Amino acid sequence: MKVLTVAMHKGGVGKTTVARLIAAAAGRAGIRVLAIDVDAQCSMSQRLLQMRRDPSAAHDSFYPPVHPQFDPIEDVDWDGISSSADPYFGREVFPYPTPLENVQILPAHGRHLRQINKIENGVVLERIYKRLAQFLSDPDVREHYDLVVIDTPPSLDSPLPESALLASTHMLIPAMMEPQCIEGLQGLFSLWMRINSTRIGDPIELVGIQVNMYQPQTVLHRTMLSHLQADDNLGPFVLPSVMRRRVAVAESDLETLRPGSVLDLKEDDPAREEAEHMAASVLSAMGFKVNAPKALESAA
Amino acid sequence: MSSSKSRRFSVRPAALDNASAIVDPLRERGTPTQLIEVEAIRLDFDPDNLRDLALTPADLGGVREDDPQAEVKSAELEEIRELATSIRAQGLINPVEVYRRGEHYVLASGQRRYFAHLLLGARLINASVLMQKPKSLRARQYVENEQRVRMTLSQRVRGVAAVLAEAGMEQAEQREQAEHLMAQLGMQHATAYRYLSVATAPEPLRAAVFDGRITSIADAYRLSTVPAPLMIAAVEAYLGGMPLEEAIESAAPPATPVHEAPAAKGKGRPMTAISLGRVTQPNVVRNIMRAVLGDDTPEIDWDDYRAASKAWQAFVKKLEEQYG
Numbered sequence: 001m002k003v004l005t006v007a008m009h010k011g012g013v014g015k016t017t018v019a020r021l022i023a024a025a026a027g028r029a030g031i032r033v034l035a036i037d038v039d040a041q042c043s044m045s046q047r048l049l050q051m052r053r054d055p056s057a058a059h060d061s062f063y064p065p066v067h068p069q070f071d072p073i074e075d076v077d078w079d080g081i082s083s084s085a086d087p088y089f090g091r092e093v094f095p096y097p098t099p100l101e102n103v104q105i106l107p108a109h110g111r112h113l114r115q116i117n118k119i120e121n122g123v124v125l126e127r128i129y130k131r132l133a134q135f136l137s138d139p140d141v142r143e144h145y146d147l148v149v150i151d152t153p154p155s156l157d158s159p160l161p162e163s164a165l166l167a168s169t170h171m172l173i174p175a176m177m178e179p180q181c182i183e184g185l186q187g188l189f190s191l192w193m194r195i196n197s198t199r200i201g202d203p204i205e206l207v208g209i210q211v212n213m214y215q216p217q218t219v220l221h222r223t224m225l226s227h228l229q230a231d232d233n234l235g236p237f238v239l240p241s242v243m244r245r246r247v248a249v250a251e252s253d254l255e256t257l258r259p260g261s262v263l264d265l266k267e268d269d270p271a272r273e274e275a276e277h278m279a280a281s282v283l284s285a286m287g288f289k290v291n292a293p294k295a296l297e298s299a300a
Numbered sequence: 301m302s303s304s305k306s307r308r309f310s311v312r313p314a315a316l317d318n319a320s321a322i323v324d325p326l327r328e329r330g331t332p333t334q335l336i337e338v339e340a341i342r343l344d345f346d347p348d349n350l351r352d353l354a355l356t357p358a359d360l361g362g363v364r365e366d367d368p369q370a371e372v373k374s375a376e377l378e379e380i381r382e383l384a385t386s387i388r389a390q391g392l393i394n395p396v397e398v399y400r401r402g403e404h405y406v407l408a409s410g411q412r413r414y415f416a417h418l419l420l421g422a423r424l425i426n427a428s429v430l431m432q433k434p435k436s437l438r439a440r441q442y443v444e445n446e447q448r449v450r451m452t453l454s455q456r457v458r459g460v461a462a463v464l465a466e467a468g469m470e471q472a473e474q475r476e477q478a479e480h481l482m483a484q485l486g487m488q489h490a491t492a493y494r495y496l497s498v499a500t501a502p503e504p505l506r507a508a509v510f511d512g513r514i515t516s517i518a519d520a521y522r523l524s525t526v527p528a529p530l531m532i533a534a535v536e537a538y539l540g541g542m543p544l545e546e547a548i549e550s551a552a553p554p555a556t557p558v559h560e561a562p563a564a565k566g567k568g569r570p571m572t573a574i575s576l577g578r579v580t581q582p583n584v585v586r587n588i589m590r591a592v593l594g595d596d597t598p599e600i601d602w603d604d605y606r607a608a609s610k611a612w613q614a615f616v617k618k619l620e621e622q623y624g
Contacts, residue, residue: 122379123386183317193322197428198396226313232322 002286003136003148004207007161008175010184011154014212016043018174018278019151024261025279026147027102029290034095036147037108038084038160039130039153040117045107048098054111061110065096085112086133088128088163100261104145115139115159128159133167145205149286164197170205170286174212177224184210185234208239208286210278215245241278246271314483318439326478338427339419342404344395353411355380360419372511384416392417405429409441439484440464453515457506459497460485474500499526504535519544526551533587550583576616582608589615 006019023035037044042062045051048060051062063081070080082094084106095104119125135141136148150168152161165171173188175181196203209228215221225242229235243249248271252262265272283290354369355376363373368468396410405427407414417425442459451459463484464470469477474496481492494517500507508514514523515533522544526534530551537547579585582602589611590597600607 122383123389124388126386179313179315181314182313183320186315186322189319189322194394194428197397224313227316231316231320233323234316237323 001136001145001148002170002252002288003150004170004172004282004286005150005152005161005164005204006172006174007152007188008173008181008184009161009164009187013154013174013176013181014243014249015154015174016047016151018150018172018210018243019032020044020047021262021275022172022279022282022286023103023147023149024100024263025276025290026283026288027100027147028263029283030147031283031288033100033103034141034142034148035098035103035105036084036132036148036150036164037105038113038164039108040110040113040158041153042110044068044151045105046173048103048105049096049102051085051107051293054204056111061114063109064107067096069094076080076194081109083107085109088112088131095134111161113153116160117153117155119159124157127128129163129166130142132163136167147283147286153246162191162195165204168204169202170207172207172210173226173284174210175212176213177221177228179224182224183227205286206237207282208237209234209283210239211242211244214242218299225296239278239281241274241281243274243278244270248272249275256257263277318483338398338405338425340414340423340425343398343414343425343427344404344406345411353415357415360415366405375512380412380415380419383412384419387413387416388420392426395428395583398427438462441487452512453517453520454510454512456517457495457499457509457520461497464499494521497521502528502531504532508516508535508539513539522548533583537583550581551587553584553588585612592619 004022006015006022008015018184019035023033026033035044035048041059041201042051045064046062047254050065054061054063064083066080067082070078072080078092078094082092082096086093086106089112093106095106098105116128119128130274132150150164152164155161175185192204192206211225211228214225225238229238246262248262248265248269262269262271262275267273280290339502353376354372355363359367359373359377360380363370363377367373389536392413394410394413396413397408398405399408414425438459442463460481463481464472464477467480467484470478474493477496478489478492481496482489483489485492487495498505498517499521501509501520505520505523509520516521519538523531523535524539526548530553531547533551534548537550540547542550544568582605585608586597586602593615598611600611602608
């Protein structure tokens with residue numbers, strides 16, 4: 001089983017969109033996928049489930065719906081809800097089916113994940129870091145899934161990105177070609193290197209930096225991409241499949257279009273081609289046998 | 301327009317250089333570092349003495365009461381004892397980072413973990429051996445600490461001061477210092493200036509931040525903007541429990557009494573005395589008397605308006621006699 005963490009310490013770079021596209025494409029290729037949303041904003045969960053607003057939370061917060069397989073008569077010890085916070089609280093986990101073929105999800109629970117984010121006690125934090133890895137090493141989980149895709153919060157203050165990475169075999173970094181994102185690379189690379197230096201066994205493979213929401217008509221984006229690609233150390237990590245800023249991608253998030261996906265657009269739609277190319281590149285790099293990505297014209 | 305933008309953006313951002321430097325070791329070895337067990341006695345601290353903690357190995361058996369940093373060291377020792385308990389129970393999750401120097405290793409990061417091992421009497425400690433001394437050691441430590449645990453305000457401000465010291469920028473222009481922090485630590489512009497203002501503030505404020513009595517960056521920054529002569533009083537009032545803005549206001553000198561111009565000949569009765577105004581905050585009176593009398597300031601209950609007024613009247617009378 002491979003575990004991919006999609007991480008970036010800045011918000012708004014399209015992390016959830018990239019994670020969702022990879023999960024969807026993998027599912028269509030017959031790969032059994034578990035998507036895990038550990039972002040308290042519940043972005044991925046809201047795209048795949050009918051999440052419910054949590055009236056008891058101070059923030060605008062959501063939690064999962066009742067599990068479709070919940071039986072109120074038989075399931076006396078369970079309230080019918082399961083989330084990605086459950087492994088951290090020592091509870092049993094019940095992934096939800098989604099409209100995507102071969103994809104199940106362990107959705108986020110906004111309030112519970114925020115509780116985890118607030119923990120400061122060093123001893124408790126050390127246990128949190130290991131929890132997700134312990135859950136994913138369960139033989140039952142490994143038997144049911146080929147790929148786990150984890151969507152993480154864009155926050156340096158949360159222990160959850162590190163917890164996800166400790167559980168992962170691969171990492172993908174979506175990035176916009178703008179200064180704030182470039183700054184975010186420092187912390188993320190530092191974390192990746194530090195975690196790898198302590199690993200017993202295979203290190204986390206960095207699949208690459210996925211350039212996202214790219215606008216080739218802007219000088220800033222072109223120059224930043226050029227700097228990144230030219231760098232001796234970072235250049236090799238920049239994936240060739242650049243994703244441009246496309247309205248179709250944003251439209252696919254519309255509730256009224258759910259379960260909309262750019263993968264359902266016409267075959268020759270540029271948004272669909274780019275998304276398929278990106279997903280195929282990432283999955284191939286992780287060792288999955290998928291159709292070879294069709295060559296796209298250069299991003300520049 | 302396009303060509304001038306190209307010229308502006310043609311300089312690589314410093315953040316890119318930093319990210320590149322972090323992964324630089326991969327190019328030579330293919331693995332980030334080597335993980336080994338190091339004998340604790342062969343571990344030294346950085347020769348430039350850019351220490352993260354006030355604690356020294358000698359303090360691990362107990363902090364001396366007459367130590368001027370006793371309070372800070374005691375808090376650090378408590379933290380390290382907790383860490384030692386965790387390491388005894390769970391093992392060391394994250395090794396310390398070291399780089400070689402002859403037969404010894406120098407600690408690049410992980411002072412707390414190292415001290416915890418000394419407390420446990422451990423002979424060996426897991427360490428990641430870096431290829432060479434990191435160029436921006438303090439910046440690396442700051443980013444690493446920020447990744448691991450929510451740093452306290454004291455730790456952040458100390459970290460900022462240490463990063464500037466490492467780069468020899470303590471006396472640089474504030475703008476240059478801020479740019480350095482933004483580049484090295486990934487701080488936003490406004491955040492860099494706030495931390496800079498606190499890290500370079502006069503002693504009473506910095507001491508209160510370093511010893512943990514002030515824990516809010518917003519409050520610390522606001523206090524750092526109070527003019528230096530009034531800052532002591534403002535910080536004292538704040539630490540005494542007064543709300544922030546009230547504390548700052550209480551430190552402000554009383555409004556200068558408006559002196560009436562000497563009456564023009566033939567207009568009104570000439571003044572023969574100067575009004576010294578009226579205040580509602582006893583701290584104003586106390587601070588003025590302290591500024592003049594120093595240790596001779598009478599010890600009274602300053603919340604007792606009658607006592608404060610009497611003390612003030614005696615003070616003014618004494619001054620009149622002295623300068624009359």
